[in-house]
Amino acid sequence: xxxxxxxxxxxxxxLGEVFVGKRYADKVIEYTFKRHRKWGSRDRRIFAESxxxxxxxxxxxxxxxxxxxxxxxxxxxxxxxxxxxxxxxYWITNGRDLPKDENAPEVKxxxxxxxxxxxxxxxxxAAIPDWLDARGSRELGDAWPALREALNQPADVFMxxxxxxxxxxxxxxxxxxxxxxTEAVEQxxxxxxxxxxxxxxxTAAYKxxxxxxxxxxxxxxxxxxxxxxxxxxxxxxAGGGGKALHLAALMRNKxxxxxxxxxxxxxxELRKRASRAGVDIIxxxxxxxxxxxxxxxxxxxxxxxxxxxSGMGVLRRNPDAKWKLSDAEIDRxxxxxxxxxxxxxxxxxxxxxxxxxxxxxxxxxxxxxxxAFLSKHGAEWTLEEELHRTPETGAFDGFYAARLLRNxxxxxxEQSQPAEDTEPKE
Ligand SMILES: C[S@@+](CC[C@H](N)C(=O)[O-])C[C@H]1O[C@@H](n2cnc3c(N)ncnc32)[C@H](O)[C@@H]1O
Numbered sequence: 478x479x480x481x482x483x484x485x486x487x488x489x490x491x492l493g494e495v496f497v498g499k500r501y502a503d504k505v506i507e508y509t510f511k512r513h514r515k516w517g518s519r520d521r522r523i524f525a526e527s528x529x530x531x532x533x534x535x536x537x538x539x540x541x542x543x544x545x546x547x548x549x550x551x552x553x554x555x556x557x558x559x560x561x562x563x564x565x566x567y568w569i570t571n572g573r574d575l576p577k578d579e580n581a582p583e584v585k586x587x588x589x590x591x592x593x594x595x596x597x598x599x600x601x602x603a604a605i606p607d608w609l610d611a612r613g614s615r616e617l618g619d620a621w622p623a624l625r626e627a628l629n630q631p632a633d634v635f636m637x638x639x640x641x642x643x644x645x646x647x648x649x650x651x652x653x654x655x656x657x658x659t660e661a662v663e664q665x666x667x668x669x670x671x672x673x674x675x676x677x678x679x680t681a682a683y684k685x686x687x688x689x690x691x692x693x694x695x696x697x698x699x700x701x702x703x704x705x706x707x708x709x710x711x712x713x714x715a716g717g718g719g720k721a722l723h724l725a726a727l728m729r730n731k732x733x734x735x736x737x738x739x740x741x742x743x744x745x746e747l748r749k750r751a752s753r754a755g756v757d758i759i760x761x762x763x764x765x766x767x768x769x770x771x772x773x774x775x776x777x778x779x780x781x782x783x784x785x786x787s788g789m790g791v792l793r794r795n796p797d798a799k800w801k802l803s804d805a806e807i808d809r810x811x812x813x814x815x816x817x818x819x820x821x822x823x824x825x826x827x828x829x830x831x832x833x834x835x836x837x838x839x840x841x842x843x844x845x846x847x848x849a850f851l852s853k854h855g856a857e858w859t860l861e862e863e864l865h866r867t868p869e870t871g872a873f874d875g876f877y878a879a880r881l882l883r884n885x886x887x888x889x890x891e892q893s894q895p896a897e898d899t900e901p902k903e
Contacts, residue, residue: 480576484520485564487513488527492560495532495797497552502532502797521676531567533629533796537604541566541592542584546601550800558582565589603629608804613789616839620867624838627869632793634671635662637691640726641755645669651682667723668693670872686753691719692794694866694873695836698783699723701864701878702832706731708778713737713770713821715761718747720783725756734759735777737769773824779832780825784814786835786842790875793868811841818850822858825883830861834878838867843877850881857884 487509494505506525510516516524531538539549542562548554565575565584570593575584600610603625613621636659638645649659649669657675662668670693677683677690699720704710706729712721715736725734736759738744744761751759762769787807788798818833825831833850835842844863851860864878 480523480568480573481520482576482578484524485576488524488531488564489557489560491524491528492531492564493555493557495528496535496550496555496560496800499552499801501795502528503795527564527567529631529796530571531564532800533631534567534604535563535800536601536606537597538563538566538570540597540601541570541589543588543592550606599625605799609799609802612804612807612839616841623869624867624875627867628789628792628875629796630793630868631674632692632791632874633872634674634677635691635693635696636669636671636677636688637667637696637723638669638688639686639722639754640667641730642685643687648682648687651687652677652680655680655682662693665693665696667696684753686755689719689722689750689754691723692791692874694790694876695719696723697864697866698781698832698834698876698878699727701834701862701880702779702781703830703880704728704732704779708732709735709776710779710781711735711737711773711777711824712781712783713764713824714781714783714785714817715747716740716743716783718744718750718759718761720781721747721759722750722754722756724781725751725754725758728758730756730758732758735773736761737764739764767820770821770824775823775826777824777826778829780821780829781832781834782817782821783834784817785810786814786837787839788836789842790836790838790866790868790877794874807839807842811846814842814846815849818846819853822850822854822881822883827883827885829883831858831881831883832878833881834876836874836876838875838877844879847879847881858882859884 491505491509494500495502506528510521536549540546544559561582562584566589568575569586569589600607613625617624638648645661652659658672659669660672662670682688704724704727708728709732710724712724715721715738718736721734721736728734736747741763744763747761787802787810788795792799822831833847837843851858859882861880861882866873866876868875
């Protein structure tokens, strides 16, 4: 495969943006495509694949390029020349010839391939930081090696059909007419899988609000909350609204759905998406302090807490998270999750239900949070069901959810009134 020089320049520049500028890979790709609207689909594919694969396997390709391992995440040591070498290691290990350029640093394919055959530590081979490997091993034990491997496989593209506007069969037909082949996902009634990776945001079907792009496992969360038309539902960590839109569809656009978040810019995006999806029961409200939650004590039939988490279950989709996370950041998130569960659970009315969900596979963010909550409030809450999805058990992302019932007539004063000093902050 021949690689046009202008494309290679952009690849090196963009890898610098990710590893030195600390920007997210998907944002860098989006920005580059906007600057090069004339690129054809082949150029776009080569560019996006190069970025994602180099980010996913960064530490491994850095090693294959013969660079000192301890410097692979040190911005001051990630020079354009080294970026070129890392990309060259990726290109060579994919069986491709390097472009002829006398100004480019010399990389001998034989050296790269020889290093690939030599031994390396499991963390280098799996291209993850040592601290993450240690944490995975500590928390997941024997299950970790298979998960570590599964988290490096590229993820499929899934869609959630917007049942307010069409059904799965009609959407398949519509996308087929636009040239995109899909298949129904057996275990998830709302999901379609795209047969060949493509960007769907330009399709007429997307613009008409007929679907959202959403992983199949993530589509299990909203139904798990058991929302019904006419209910009062709160999505307290709604972000851009992926699950809020799904909840609204399950409620058949009837009832009241309060979507909250600490970031107003995310709620602005949610409003846009709701309007495209034909949803009008959502009220988006910024959480400005503990009072926002306090006023809603015992007001909801259903509460979804899709809490901020490490994203360890979705590394296949966001591989750059492993280079941006740290042990300390995961500990901070664990403390925040516990505070959110403690404080926001008070919004559930007696007899109502709460779902605590993460896109993590770490027990410390998942079942242990729920167990700790129940050890404090077990008389008032009943654990109805837990949902575990791990990437190696199917083509889906890793997710966790627990549904808790707030028992009637067991409300302690502590659970009915949030204290001012327990306000969680991101
Ligand atoms: C996992 S994301 C939510 C994704 C969203 N539910 C969806 O399906 O698209 C977690 C969200 O929690 C928000 N968040 C962080 N701290 C929060 C807090 N203290 N209270 C409420 N939301 C918070 C983040 O801004 C982020 O949007």
